[in-house]
Structures are given as structure tokens and as C-alpha cells.
Amino acid sequence: MKATGSENKLFTQLVSEAASCTRCPAMCDRTAVFSALNGSPLARVMFIGEAPGRKGANRTHVPFSGDQSGKNFDRFIASIGITREDIFITSAALCNPHTDSGANRKPTKSEVANCSRFLRGAIGIIDPRVVVTLGSVALEALKNIQRHELNLKESAGRIHSWDGRLLVPIYHPSPQVLASHRREAAQLQDYKVVVQAIEQAGLSIAGLSIAA
Numbered sequence: 114m115k116a117t118g119s120e121n122k123l124f125t126q127l128v129s130e131a132a133s134c135t136r137c138p139a140m141c142d143r144t145a146v147f148s149a150l151n152g153s154p155l156a157r158v159m160f161i162g163e164a165p166g167r168k169g170a171n172r173t174h175v176p177f178s179g180d181q182s183g184k185n186f187d188r189f190i191a192s193i194g195i196t197r198e199d200i201f202i203t204s205a206a207l208c209n210p211h212t213d214s215g216a217n218r219k220p221t222k223s224e225v226a227n228c229s230r231f232l233r234g235a236i237g238i239i240d241p242r243v244v245v246t247l248g249s250v251a252l253e254a255l256k257n258i259q260r261h262e263l264n265l266k267e268s269a270g271r272i273h274s275w276d277g278r279l280l281v282p283i284y285h286p287s288p289q290v291l292a293s294h295r296r297e298a299a300q301l302q303d304y305k306v307v308v309q310a311i312e313q314a315g316l317s318i319a320g321l322s323i324a325a
Contacts, residue, residue, distance in 0.1 A: 120238050124154050127234045131207055136227040145207035146170045147231060152201035157316055158307075159241035161232070163250040163285060164206035164220045171209035176202040177286070185286035186247075193304045199321035203235050204228075205254035219250060229257035236276075242314040244278055245307055248285030255280070269295070270303040272310045279310045 131145040146165040165171040169180030177186040190196070206220035206228050220228075232254060236244070246252040249265040259276040265284070273280045283303040284295035291297055308318060 140208040143208040156201035158200045158243045160202045160245045161251040162204045162247045165209045182287045194318045252282045
């Protein structure tokens with residue numbers, strides 16, 4: 114049985130440590146998007162994104178919410194019968210990286226490395242059977258936990274073994290990616306592969322809500 118009182122205590126402690134982290138000088142004034150709002154510590158499936166969007170998760174404190182990327186994500190998981198209550202969602206970088214002008218930017222490698230202890234901690238505590246990375250930054254971030262040789266272009270929409278789990282790299286649900294790299298029809302097919310991974314792990318979509 115997962116997420117005993119001990120695991121819940123460890124998760125609460127990890128949340129506290131993330132909230133007080135000052136390892137990235139450029140983001141010390143920002144709040145880590147990492148709390149019970151990320152999902153259930155009982156989740157068997159974990160989604161990992163890039164970083165909180167300035168107008169989205171950075172404002173709502175809920176990963177993939179409050180902006181178009183969040184709306185797309187909700188639509189994609191709904192297409193396979195998954196709800197947010199069934200999963201845990203986190204990011205390679207927990208704070209919003211933005212430029213001096215306020216525009217979103219990709220987190221740097223050092224920022225992702227600084228956050229890797231929280232990603233490692235979340236994976237260790239929640240112990241998901243299936244990990245789904247959303248975009249290249251998230252896929253690369255896993256290398257800080259356990260090395261792999263995957264890249265998004267060649268590995269997207271396929272099931273891989275990683276760190277004793279099943280890993281499905283897929284593209285980020287942002288409007289920019291949908292327009293230029295992975296159209297909606299292809300992304301919807303990728304989410305069907307997530308279902309295959311869930312079933313391959315001995316789980317079922319219907320059973321996820323029970324587990325969570």
C-alpha cells in the first residue's frame with residue numbers, strides 16, 4: 114500500500130524544502146509550484162512538464178492550468194479518460210523562469226539541475242509505475258535522476274524502460290508546439306500510447322481513480 118503516513122510526511126517535508134529553496138539566484142523571488150495541488154501522492158502515473166508558465170501555473174499554483182497549455186493538457190488527458198485526480202504533475206523546474214521583460218523562457222540546465230533533488234524526491238516518494246515527460250526539457254531532466262539515451266524526436270510516443278518504470282516521452286501541449294512540431298492529431302495518438310503503458314504496467318484507466 115502506497116503513501117502511508119510516513120510517505121505523506123516525507124512529501125510535506127519536500128514541499129517545504131522546495132518552498133524555501135534559494136539555489137537559483139534569478140528565481141529567489143518566485144514561488145515553487147509544488148504542493149498538494151500537484152496531485153495525489155497515491156498516483157501511479159506522473160506527468161513531468163518543463164516549468165510553470167508565468168500566466169498559468171505561476172499564478173494558479175496548479176501545474177498546467179490557467180493558460181492555453183493547461184487547457185490543451187486537460188483536453189488531451191480527458192481524451193483517454195484520465196482526470197487530474199488520477200495523476201501527479203510536476204516540472205523539471207518548479208519556479209517560473211522568465212526574462213527581465215516578463216516573457217517565459219526555458220529553464221537553464223543549471224536551474225533544472227538545481228531542481229533535480231525535488232524531482233528525484235517526488236519520484237521516490239510517489240513511486241509511479243508510469244512516467245510521462247512533456248517536452249524535451251522534461252525528458253532531459255530525467256538524466257539527472259537516472260541516465261538514459263533517449264531524445265524527444267526519436268523516442269516520442271513510444272514506451273521505454275527507465276529506472277524500473279515505464280517512460281513515455283511526448284511533446285509539450287503548448288500552442289507553439291502544436292503549431293510547429295506536433296499537431297493535435299499526433300499528440301492525441303501519443304496519449305493513446307500512455308494508455309498502453311498504463312495497461313502494460315498492470316494498471317487500468319478505470320482503476321487509477323481508485324488507486325489515487
